[in-house]
Amino acid sequence: MxxxxxxxxxxxxxxxxxxxxxxxxxxxxxxxxxxxxxxxxxxxxxxSMLGRNLRNSESRLLLVLLPNIANPFYTEIINGIQDTAIARDYNILLCETDSKPERENIYFNMVKNKLADGVISMDPTVNMQKLNELAEHYPVILCSEYEENGDIPYITVDSELAAYQAVKHLIKLGNEKIALITSDEKYLYARLRRAGYERALEEFNIPIREEWIYHTKGLEFQYGVHAMRILLQQEIEPTAVFAISDTLAIGALKAINMEARDQEPIAVVGFDNISFASMTNPTLTTISQPMYTMGCRATEMLLSRIKKEKVENIVLDHELIIRESTML
Amino acid sequence: MxxxxxxxxxxxxxxxxxxxxxxxxxxxxxxxxxxxxxxxxxxxxxxSMLGRNLRNSESRLLLVLLPNIANPFYTEIINGIQDTAIARDYNILLCETDSKPERENIYFNMVKNKLADGVISMDPTVNMQKLNELAEHYPVILCSEYEENGDIPYITVDSELAAYQAVKHLIKLGNEKIALITSDEKYLYARLRRAGYERALEEFNIPIREEWIYHTKGLEFQYGVHAMRILLQQEIEPTAVFAISDTLAIGALKAINMEARDQEPIAVVGFDNISFASMTNPTLTTISQPMYTMGCRATEMLLSRIKKEKVENIVLDHELIIRESTML
DNA sequence: AATCAAATTGTAATCGATTACATTATATAC
DNA sequence: GTATATAATGTAATCGATTACAATTTGATT
Known part of the structure; x- marks a missing residue:
């Protein structure tokens, strides 16, 4: 050449x-x-980009940190990030950390040594201390998962409010025995969604029963199946379930289906509106986050940061999508 | 810094x-x-990687071309690619083309101007002429989708044989009325899978009926639903279906479920063994490709190419995974 | 034709690393 | 102590672009 x-x-x-x-x-x-x-x-x-970038000391590459690409929750956000980046002549590097610190280090180093101009982190498992250190010198944005009162700009939705509305929907349908499938509460979003669940119950004077709150070890489908099985073995069976993520909710649906029960159907609400939520049987009622928009705005925030501009945190609106799983 | x-x-x-x-x-x-x-x-x-890379004229970045990351078929392959690349001190750039030629050009240019050292293409919609031109001067590997008698080294599975075995499995279960849900036959894999379907039928002297072969406009779930609905409206209803991809098969399952039929269940076989195939209701019988391995080997091939070594094409073994959708 | 400002083009430093080659320091042998 | 081989270090060119500044050309004006 x-x-x-x-x-x-x-x-x-x-x-x-x-x-x-x-x-x-x-x-x-x-x-x-x-x-x-x-x-x-x-x-x-x-x-040659190498020559150009060396001279300009920019790479026009943005890193997108996520625990793993297989999680369908991220795909629409990534589309938003990608479209915005490309429109501004940037490219993105999808960085799967698998929640492994070594991986994280590799990517952080890429930023430090100018192979990338900034980072959008969507990884709830990220080492926040290291990320904060990085953010002192380099542009970083948090997308979806964020740190309350932290210094890194973020974009997210109001998880507490969304969960509150989801559970209120179940109550309005006549349910009083509502279970919660949640994950490890070291993640902020899990704590917020649980808080929303509790607020809805309290508002309607429904007591919170710990035996109807199940904590999973992960977000994958099979944990949802397991959680639902346990819940179905309780002395008093819940009539509805709110799961803090769609994959868990889809697992719960599977467990309910497998029981081949002849009782009343159990209503299920998920969270995220992943594409498979409309393919399940029954289709899944869930909270939809404006994921594409979130990706776009996150990228705009990052590009502003790269230009040393100030950016404000953003909280986007969500929406309750009602489908078969709460209509049977 | x-x-x-x-x-x-x-x-x-x-x-x-x-x-x-x-x-x-x-x-x-x-x-x-x-x-x-x-x-x-x-x-x-x-x-600084920029300084180092300029001097060494390498970027240690590999491009992975795929039509879109939302397709779960790619996730395990990507994991394989990623692990292998990182182990050899390379990083990967996931390039979603959305089947848009402009996007493709951006990525091809990255290779031409040294921002990336090579390409693994998994995109069946890629412009083969341009890719061939690129491959004359730069390292390129085809993964999964390939060109018969082309010059670019590839790694794949024997789609024809796999389809043949899938359909044979349906026949052995006693099915004679077996439908096919396939996509646009401009893709090689679609032609090969159809060929396998026909070979199995011919071997057992089952006539091929065109009204049981449905061509979809895309690979997404909703096309599978639609295809199955049409098939269920045929004068003589098929008792089994082979879909050339899991997302189509899952759509077919949904359509069958929605009919709330009291007849004999319809057996369904998919292709790819995406992670959701084990979460559906019923779970899906499908052909499993060794996707992780495929990603690893593809990366090794590419790295060999980068080192100017000769590489041989690879055809990996597949496996029929029998689940509920052919056991009811 | 001479003058001068504006438009165009060229020269050379620069970005941050690697590495061939030159130079200096150290160790060994006599 | 001197000669010589070897190990350690330094000097400067190089990769391929950008850009401040200098030099040249062009064209308008008198």
Missing amino acids: ANIQQIAKRAGVSVATVSRVLNKSTTVSPKTRNKVEVAIKELNYEP | ANIQQIAKRAGVSVATVSRVLNKSTTVSPKTRNKVEVAIKELNYEP
Whole structure:
């Protein structure tokens, strides 16, 4: 592949002029510009990003940190991030940490040594101390999961309110025996969603029963199945369930289906509105976050940060999507 | 962030010596090495990849082309690619083309101008002509989807054989009225899977009925639902269905469930063994490709290519995973 | 034709690393 | 102590672009 010197030689001009043509500088005469463009075509030249980036000390690459790409919750957010980034001539690097600190380090180092211009973290398992350190010197945005009273700008939804509304929906349908499937409460979103669940129950004077609150070890489907099985073995069986994520809710549906019960159906509400939520049997009532928008706005925030501009935290609106799982 | 000059100054040595320490050259005395390491610690130095990469003219970044990350088929392959890449000190850039040629161009250019060292394409919609051009000068590997008699090395499974076995399984269960849900046959894998379907039927002297072969417009769930609805409206209803992808098969299951039929259950077989295949109701019988392995091997092939080594095409073994959808 | 401002183009430093080659320090042999 | 081999370190070119500044060309004006 040719370099800028060869183009300059071929066009009979200096490298500076070639660079001016590449960067659309106006101070190039049409005649010269044409000569250069011809040379570029003839030699099939593409400017080296490495050279350019080194000189400009930017890479136009953004890192997106997430625990794993298999989680369908992230896909729409990523689409938003990607579209916004590309429109602004940036590219994104999806960084799967698998919740492993070594991985995290690799990616943080990419930022430190200029291989990437900034980070959007969607990883609830991220080492916040390290991330805060990074954020002191480099642009970082938190998306979805965030730190209350932290210094890193974030974009999220009001999980507490959303959970409250989800549970209120179940109550309005006549349910009083409402179980909660939640995950490890070291994650802020889990604590907030539980808080919303409790607020709804309290508002309607329904006592909170600990035996109807199940804590899973992870967010995957099979934990949802397991949780629901345990809940169905309780002395008094719940008539409805709120799960703090769709994958858990879909697991719960499976467990309910497998019981081949002839009683009243158990209502289920999830959280996230992943694409599979509309493919299950029954389809799943859930809280929809504006994920695409969230990705877009997060990226805009990051790009502002990269330009050293101040950014404000954002809380986006959510929506309750009612489907078959609360209509049977 | 400090640079190599500042480290050299602080340690009282030349930049060459610092570089030697960084690159673990043996020709540095323990004393000097120590001085340099102390300076690196003190200034919290991280070498710039840009400088290093420019000089070495490599980026240690691999591109992974795929139509969209939301497709669960790719997730395990990506895990394999990622693990292998990281183990060899490479990183991967997931490139979602959304089947848009502009996007494709952006990524091809990254390779041409040295921002990436090679490409693994898993995108059946890729512009093969352009990819072939790229492959003349840069390392490229095809993963899963490939070109028969093409020049680009590939890794895949035997789709025809797998489909044949899937359909044979349905026949052995006593089915004779077996429908096929396939996609646009411009994709090689679709043609091969159909061929396998036909071979199985022919072997057992079952006539091929065109009205039981439905061509969808896409691979998404809702196309599967639609296809199955049409098939259920045929004069003679099929007793079993083979879908060329799990998302289509899961759609078919949904359509069958919705009919609330009291007849014999319809057996369904999918293809890919995506993670959701074990979460559906009933769980899905499907063909499992060794996706993680495929990702690993593809990456190894690409790294060999980068080192200018010759590589051979690979055809991996598949497996029929029998679940509830063919056991009811 | 001479003058001068504006437009165009060129020269060379720069970004941060690596490395061939030159130089200096150290160890060994006599 | 001197010569020589070897180990350690330094000097400076290099990768491919951008850009401040300098130099040159162009064109308008008198």
